[in-house]
Amino acid sequence: MTISPDTGENLPINVIVKSARGGNIASKLTGVFFLGGKEFKFKALAYGRIGGHNISLNVSKTVLKEIKSMGMDPDMIYLRIQRKLIEGDVELKEKVPDKSI
Numbered sequence: 817m818t819i820s821p822d823t824g825e826n827l828p829i830n831v832i833v834k835s836a837r838g839g840n841i842a843s844k845l846t847g848v849f850f851l852g853g854k855e856f857k858f859k860a861l862a863y864g865r866i867g868g869h870n871i872s873l874n875v876s877k878t879v880l881k882e883i884k885s886m887g888m889d890p891d892m893i894y895l896r897i898q899r900k901l902i903e904g905d906v907e908l909k910e911k912v913p914d915k916s917i
Contacts, residue, residue, distance in 0.1 A: 825892055827852060831906040841865060847906070849897055852886055860901060871901045 833847040842863040848855050856879045861872040873894060880890040900906055 825889075825896075827888070829893065829896055829900065831897055831900045832909055833901075833906050834909045836862075836908075838862075845901070847909075851883065851888075851893065854882075854886075856882070858897065862901065869902050871898045873898050873901070 830850040831847065832849070833845050835846045836843050838844055842861060845860040845862055846858070847860075848857050850856075856875070858879075859874040861874075862869070863872070864870055875894060875897075880894075883890045883893050
């Protein structure tokens, strides 16, 4: 019996949104996701009105290459992160105010 490598479909992914700013129609997001014990950065544009919510996710080519080198399908990981952002399955980091002012 041959065991196929995990393409990332079943691997846990934790998504953390560090910054979200924008208005009623669209918001710019920045954050990180953890996959296989590693941290990767992302940027996204979240928008939605007629037709529902959507996410335009931006992950660098370097990150996608690294995910592929880990034996996972970058497209599968990309889609899973998009879904987590749309469904709100993320952790929001509260910004700590600068007290030096």
